[in-house]
Amino acid sequence: xxxxxxxxxxxxxxxxxSGASKKAGGVRARVRAELTAEIKAAAGRQMAExxxxxxxxxxxxxELGMASSAIYRYFASRxxxxxxxxxxxxxxxxxxxxAAVAEVDADDRHAQFAALARAxxxxxxxxxxxxxxxxxxxxxxxxxPQDTIASAARVPQALLVLLMGGHETTKPIPKNDLSTSLAxxxxxxxxxxxxxxxxxxxxxxxxxxxxxxxxxxxxFTNTVTDPELFFEQAITRxxxxxxxxxx
Amino acid sequence: xxxxxxxxxxxxxxxxxSGASKKAGGVRARVRAELTAEIKAAAGRQMAExxxxxxxxxxxxxELGMASSAIYRYFASRxxxxxxxxxxxxxxxxxxxxAAVAEVDADDRHAQFAALARAxxxxxxxxxxxxxxxxxxxxxxxxxPQDTIASAARVPQALLVLLMGGHETTKPIPKNDLSTSLAxxxxxxxxxxxxxxxxxxxxxxxxxxxxxxxxxxxxFTNTVTDPELFFEQAITRxxxxxxxxxx
DNA sequence: GCGAAACGAGAGCACTGCTCTCGTTTCAGA
DNA sequence: TCTGAAACGAGAGCAGTGCTCTCGTTTCGC
Numbered sequence: 001x002x003x004x005x006x007x008x009x010x011x012x013x014x015x016x017x018s019g020a021s022k023k024a025g026g027v028r029a030r031v032r033a034e035l036t037a038e039i040k041a042a043a044g045r046q047m048a049e050x051x052x053x054x055x056x057x058x059x060x061x062x063e064l065g066m067a068s069s070a071i072y073r074y075f076a077s078r079x080x081x082x083x084x085x086x087x088x089x090x091x092x093x094x095x096x097x098x099a100a101v102a103e104v105d106a107d108d109r110h111a112q113f114a115a116l117a118r119a120x121x122x123x124x125x126x127x128x129x130x131x132x133x134x135x136x137x138x139x140x141x142x143x144x145p146q147d148t149i150a151s152a153a154r155v156p157q158a159l160l161v162l163l164m165g166g167h168e169t170t171k172p173i174p175k176n177d178l179s180t181s182l183a184x185x186x187x188x189x190x191x192x193x194x195x196x197x198x199x200x201x202x203x204x205x206x207x208x209x210x211x212x213x214x215x216x217x218x219x220f221t222n223t224v225t226d227p228e229l230f231f232e233q234a235i236t237r238x239x240x241x242x243x244x245x246x247x
Numbered sequence: 248x249x250x251x252x253x254x255x256x257x258x259x260x261x262x263x264x265s266g267a268s269k270k271a272g273g274v275r276a277r278v279r280a281e282l283t284a285e286i287k288a289a290a291g292r293q294m295a296e297x298x299x300x301x302x303x304x305x306x307x308x309x310e311l312g313m314a315s316s317a318i319y320r321y322f323a324s325r326x327x328x329x330x331x332x333x334x335x336x337x338x339x340x341x342x343x344x345x346a347a348v349a350e351v352d353a354d355d356r357h358a359q360f361a362a363l364a365r366a367x368x369x370x371x372x373x374x375x376x377x378x379x380x381x382x383x384x385x386x387x388x389x390x391x392p393q394d395t396i397a398s399a400a401r402v403p404q405a406l407l408v409l410l411m412g413g414h415e416t417t418k419p420i421p422k423n424d425l426s427t428s429l430a431x432x433x434x435x436x437x438x439x440x441x442x443x444x445x446x447x448x449x450x451x452x453x454x455x456x457x458x459x460x461x462x463x464x465x466x467f468t469n470t471v472t473d474p475e476l477f478f479e480q481a482i483t484r485x486x487x488x489x490x491x492x493x494x
Numbered sequence: 495g496c497g498a499a500a501c502g503a504g505a506g507c508a509c510t511g512c513t514c515t516c517g518t519t520t521c522a523g524a
Numbered sequence: 525t526c527t528g529a530a531a532c533g534a535g536a537g538c539a540g541t542g543c544t545c546t547c548g549t550t551t552c553g554c
Contacts (some may be wrong), residue, residue, distance in 0.1 A: 013500075013546095028500070028551060051384075053300060058541065067503045069544080078542065137383025138464055152466070181477035185470045202471060203458075203481055207450060210457030217385055219399070223432040224449060230428035234450055260515095260531075275520060275531075304511065314534045316513080325511065 017076035036074050038064060040088065043081055052082065052133045082133075086144075087151045089130040094154035096123045101158060109165060113239040116158055117208060121231055124212045131216060135209060159201055159242075160189060166243060167197035200245045204238045264323035283321050285311060287335065290328055299329065299380045329380075333391075334398045336377040341401035343370045348405060356412060360486040363405055364455060368478055371459045378463060382456060406448055406489075407436060413490060414444035447492045451485045 042060045057078055061068040075081040100119035104111045124131040134152070138144070144152070171194075173179050173186055179195050182202070186195065211234060214220050215227040224230050289307045304325055308315040322328040347366035351358045371378040381399070385391070391399075418441075420426050420433055426442050429449070433442065458481060461467050462474040471477050 026552065032500090056541065057543090068542085069504075070502050072543075073501060132384035135460075135464070135466070137379035144465060156470075177476055178480055181471060181473040181480065183472040184468075185472075188470060199477070199480065202477065203454060203484065206457030206461055206481075207454040208457065209461060210453030210455070211450075213382075213460060214453055214456060217382070218391065219382070221431075223403075223435060224428060225430040225432075226428040229424055230446075230449065233425055233428065233446065234453075237450065273521070279531090303509085305509080315511085316535075317533050319512075320532060 017072060017074060017080065032074070039071060039074055039081070040084055043085060044088075047085065047129050047133070048127075051129050052085070055082070057081070083145055083148060085130075086134055086148050089127070089134050090148065090151035090155060092127075092130070093120070093123050093134075094151070094158070097155065097158045101162075106165075109162060109243050110239045112162055112165075113242055114235050116162065117231070117235050117238065120155075120208060121212050121228075124216060128216050131212070135213065136217070156205060159205060160193070162242065163193050163197050163201050164189075167194040167245070168192055169194045194245075197242075197245045200241050204242050207234070207238060264319060264321060264327065279321070286318060286321055286328070287331055290332060291335075294332065294376050294380070295374075298376050299332070302329070304328070330392055330395060332377075333381055333395050336374070336381050337395065337398035337401060339374075339377070340367070340370050340381075341398070341405070344402065344405045348409075353412075356409060356490050357483075357486045359409055359412075360489055361482050363409065364478070364482050364485065367402075367455060368459050368475075371463060375463050378459070382460065383464070403452060406452060407440070409489065410440050410444050410448050411436075414441040414492070415439050416441045441492075444489075444492045447488050451489050454481070454485060 039060060042063050043055060046059060046063070047055050055078070057071050057075075058068040061071050075084065097116055097119045100115045101112055104115045106112070169192065173191050173195055178199050179186060182195065182198055185198055185202070186193075189198070211227075211231055215224070215231075220227050286307060289310050290302060293306060293310070294302050302325070304318050304322075305315040308318050322331065344363055344366045347362045348359055351362045353359070416439065420438050420442055423442075425446050426433060429442065429445055432445055432449070433440075436445070458474075458478055462471070462478075467474050
């Protein structure tokens, strides 16, 4: 009876959600880029007020006035959107730190470290959900794609540069527990930094994130009454450890 | 026509989901306690393999062979279940630490600190999801109920005890930036601990959590190749800072 | 100009937390 | 001991989610 819907010649619908740029010229490509950015912006807005865990693709679609299924033309899944936000967060943080460090005298390494630390904390305080997204507990199933790793590395890179400014070494790396545990870092820095300094760097790095995480995640309430003031004091001590370590 | 269902005298159904113990005697009370424990156990099992974010009340009900709505007789909401798990996690961690510290010579404070630190990390490594639950990013809307605070405090308490073992003071607390920022902690310890030592304690505390969080959350991959070995080295240095601080 | 690819909209599936109702079981007080 | 009230389990139902599939339209590249 009813003829099955006329079968128009239909194509395969093989849109790449994680669009690898395609031709940059076309009008469609431009619109696509804009919409992608709009989706990320809406997601960022939504995340800023309710956090990453409650981020809803449907809510984003609603805000943008489009069907929820349309989002999938731009991001293959919620996870992929999250990944994009993670990368953006890393980049934004790294930019903030780099800018702050660049503003102070390159010879004053104490001041450089202080600038780095303050930039890190300030960014975290101003973007708590983004901070939680990248340095808080990761979603269990979530395996960081290779893309994020490069961006993630930019942040500690700033501290490594600081270390390189005073602890370069040409001496062979000693073979001991410390160098064993830091093998990856030693490799990454091409054996150019003194191992003791590297170790102090990692420790200070951990303290920085510890202080900020404990503050942001509410573990300082009623004990460390003024986290910012305490952080300032800690900066001085941490700077000494990072900079005055004799290799 | 059809008589509306006969209105049996019906009561108000005012079960308190967050059961405040009631009479301990009755059979019903005992069954209730058992089922509550079973639900928490199932939740813990489910969390251990897929993390807290994907914890599903319906899945728990399924595992226990009951209707999902029945769960609400025991926990008013998913959040309340989470809270119970959080408290259990804090208690379990605090127990582990206390037990580890108690096993070493009370006079050897370096060894005591080392035991504390190792117990903390070991627990975290063995219970990564529980660790993430209590020290990772909190759910944005989630405000820690008063109940959790007491349990949460037990953990850093262990370090405070260590500090008290060597930095008691009867001198008045100086009025400076450090004491201002730590006002809450000074109050909590009833001004019995030297402020400098308190400051070092907080810093070391932060470093401990920083090291463990960075390791567990995957920020050490390819850099700190052997986190456990590195942690061991850091312990020595941290112990010195905590214990050898001259007030 | 035309075929193929890209796209937006909409329906639908399986899942979630949570609520409400209803019949049953247990408890506590008279 | 009896009885009304409280506690309980089951089930249906609601609103929300991520994601898939289909279908008609628009745009692109050759």
